[in-house]
Structure formats: C-alpha cells, structure tokens
Amino acid sequence: MSTVELNRTHEGGKAKAETRTRGGVRRRLTVLGLGWGFVALLLGLWEMAGRADTTALLPPFSVVVTELVDLVTGDALMADIVPSLARALAGFLLGSLAGVIVGVALGWWRGLEPWCRSALEFLRAVPAPALLPLAILAFGASDTTRVGVIALGAVWPVLLNTTDGVRRVEAGYIDSARVYARGGRAELLRRVVLPAATPQIMAGLRVGLAISLIMMVISEMIASSSGLGNLILRAQRLYALDQMYAGVLLLGVLGWLLTLLFSAIERRALAWFYGWKGQDR
Template sequence: MSRVQGRPRRVRQARRARRAVGVLTTLAVLGMWEAAGRSGSVMFLVPFSVAARGAWDLVSGPGLRQDVLPSATRTVAGFFVGSSLGVAVGLLLGHFRALDPWVRPVLEFLRAVPLPAVLPVAVLAFGPNSGTRVGLIALGAVWPVLLNTMDGARTVDAGFVDAARAAHVGRWRVVSRVIWPACLPQVFAGLRIALGISLIMMVISEMVASTSGLGFFVLQAQRAYAFQDMYAGVLVLGLLGGLFTLMFTAVEYHVLAWYEGQKGIGRG
C-alpha cells in the first residue's frame, strides 16, 4: 500500500520540478533578451521590457479589436474547419481501404504543394478577405489531422472490429464506437501539430493584401522601422500561441484521461 500511495506523490513532485525548470528557463531567456537589448550588441533588438510595454499597449488599446481578435478568430476558425475535415476524411479512408487507390494520388499531390505558394493564387481567385485566409489556415491544418487519423484507424486491433461485427453491430457504429475511440490518441497528436500550423498560416496569410491582424501589424511595423511595435506584435503572437496550447492541453488531458491511465500515468 505504501508504494501505491507514494507513487502519486512522486508524480506530483516530478510535475512541480518540471514546471519550476520551465519557469526558470523562461526567466533566463527573457533576462538574456533584456540584457542584449540594452547592450546594443544585437542590431535593431529592443529590450524585453520595451517590447512587453508595447504588447500591453497593443492588447489594451484599439489594437485588440483591430488586430489581435481578428487573428485569433481566423486561427480558431481555420483550425476547426481543417481539423473537422481531416478527422472525417481520415476515418473514411482509414476504415474503407478500398477508397485508397482512388483518392491517394489526389491527396499526395495536394499535400506536396507548398502552402505559401497557394496564398497568391487564392487571393487572386477569391479576393483578400477573411474567408480566404480561414480557408488557407484550414488547408494547412487538415493534413496532419487527416494522416494521423487515417493511420490510427488502420492500426486499430482487428479483434475489436471483428468482435463488434460478430455482435451484428452496424458498420457506422463500429466506426463511431470502436475505431474512433481507439484512434483518439493519434488524432490528438495530429491536432497538436495542426494548431501550430494554423498559427503559422494565420501570420503568413495576413502579410499578403491584408488590412488587419497581427501578421499585418508586424509587417507594417517592420516597414516603418517601428521596432518596438514589431517586437510587441511578435510577443503577442507568442502569448496567443501559448494560450491556445494551454487550452488544447487541458482539453487533451480531459479527453484522453483513460489513455493516460492505461499507460500507467496517474492523474494525481
């Protein structure tokens, strides 16, 4: 009993130690940024304190509605659209393998096209509007989710599927009740990658023929040599990405609690 009771305590202590190391590392990096900015050893680098002051001005002033919120909305919308499409197509192709020869060449071609190269074509075809940018973000998010979902669906233990079919469970119920839960860990691995790609595509899409957003803000500041604003925009982008990651991790931890338990990782 003492070993069983002591294990959650060791897990909590290990988590606290990792968090403490993370905080100390972050503070050390910010301290080096501050020192390098004040020493002038790096050209055009402003101190962290100056960038942080500019970031606060950005999120507490008109920039919140003009740039920060539009960027966050586009990122979330593109991520959800791309992820939903990736999950649906990935489950379909993973379970119905007869479809693979028909769609594989098209998927491989689309996946091989660099996304930044699609941006000018999309702007010319559909116009420089938010819908086009959301579509580009979705196009970037769809591939890691689709491939991970398809791979997860194909690696589900065949015994589970055969047992469900022996019990006369319908094909779609097999997908929703057997295959989908079993491939969730790989789906979330793809979703985590897709979230990072969504942020990158949001910035890239806002740097072309845009009038709002953090990407537009950073580019305009760079062109005007407003380095405080440029670093402030970059800092806000980093904070936005960190916020999205924390929210995603909380959802992942809740949804995959059963999987962590199977791996022997206590929740304590």
C-alpha cells in the first residue's frame, strides 16, 4: 500500500472517529435536554396546581423554593441541615466499611458461611427502622445511636454485594495470579480479587447511600430535636406546609447531589472497568 493510500486510510478512520464522537455528544445532550425538560414540565404543573388549590394543602412551587432558600441561608443550615448530612455520611461510611470487611471475609473464606448464615439472615430480615425505638431505649436518643441505626440499614446491600462480587471472581484470574504473581493469599486478595469485585461493591455502596438518607430521616423523626426529619415533622404538626414541602424538596436535592458526587467517584474508580467493557460513562 502506498503512502498516499495509507494517509487516506488514516484520515478516513480519523473522520469516522470524530463523527462517532460528535454523534455521542449529540445523543447525550439530547437525553440531558429531555430529562431536564420533563423536570421543568413537572415543576410547571406543580406551580399551576398549587395556584389553583383552594385548600392550602399544596403551596405553589415558587413559594416552596422561597422557603427552601430561607432554610439554606438561615439558622436551619447549622441547626438541621449540616447535622443531618453528618449523621447520614457517618452512618453510610461506618456501614459500608463493616459491609466490605464482613463481605470479603464471607466471600473469600467460604467455610465461614455455615456458621454465619443463620444469624445474618435473621438480622437482615429485621427492618432497621423497627430497631430504632429499641436502640433509643437502650442507648438513649443520641447522635451515636442514630448513626448506628443508619449504619445498620446501609450495611446489608454493601455486605451482600461484596460477598457475591468476591465469589463471582473468575477462577481463571485467580489461577493465573497464583502462577505468575508473587505473594500469598493476602496479596492475591488485594491485587486480583478486590479489583475484580469492585464493580459489584460499588453497586452495593450506591444502594447503601440511598438507604442511609432514608434512615437519617426516620431516625430524626423520633425523639430528636434537630435534623431535617425533625424539621419536616415539626412543620407538619404546626401546619407550616411551606416549610414542610421545602424540607422534602431539600431532601431530594441533597440526595441528587450526593448521587452525582458518588457517580463521579465511581467513574473515576472504575475507569479501567468501563474502558475494558467499551462503555462510555
């Protein structure tokens, strides 16, 4: 093949790659525009329904947003919002750490399963919110108790996904590492098993993060004097519906922002995995 033909082939391949890139960007922008357009439609319907409501049970979206801004810029920021986020993140980190450690142990040393299965299945079947009154009675209505209950709710998806991810590592990876790599079982676990199980562990962490926010709200609605859960419940009892809706909307915004942050961390941590799969995340 001549130099001219090689240059033409190279230029043709480059043009095709650029076309695919532009097409991918257009698709992402289209999906993003449709998503935000649907959100705008729902908020517009909320605004119209609120202005047409005569029972005062549904305030307009604009009124709720104004109240939300007042919450974020007022005393509630340090009195309710920050403590809630601190409890949720502390419980999530504690539950995630425990879930990964126990999940790796159960997945790697399968001889532990007969000893632990019955106890774990029983504990997993007990809803974490049902343990909250008992925990408050036993340990008091403290932040430590609430963080512990949040961790108890977040631990299960992480534990189960970690256990399954470790067990599903292909035997060929482990056999190859034993032949070509140096080190013992701990090194094999660190360099082969954990990286291969990371995608499923991240899936469990994503679910655990959502459960942490749910448990945060529930824990703050019982025997609590601060937090978003307490703020929403207090506003409902005082019939301050603008503030109640603003608290619920704020919870949704915080959950969305935390999900975006987690997704960014996940993309960075699993860049090798998506590249290997040929997926554009």
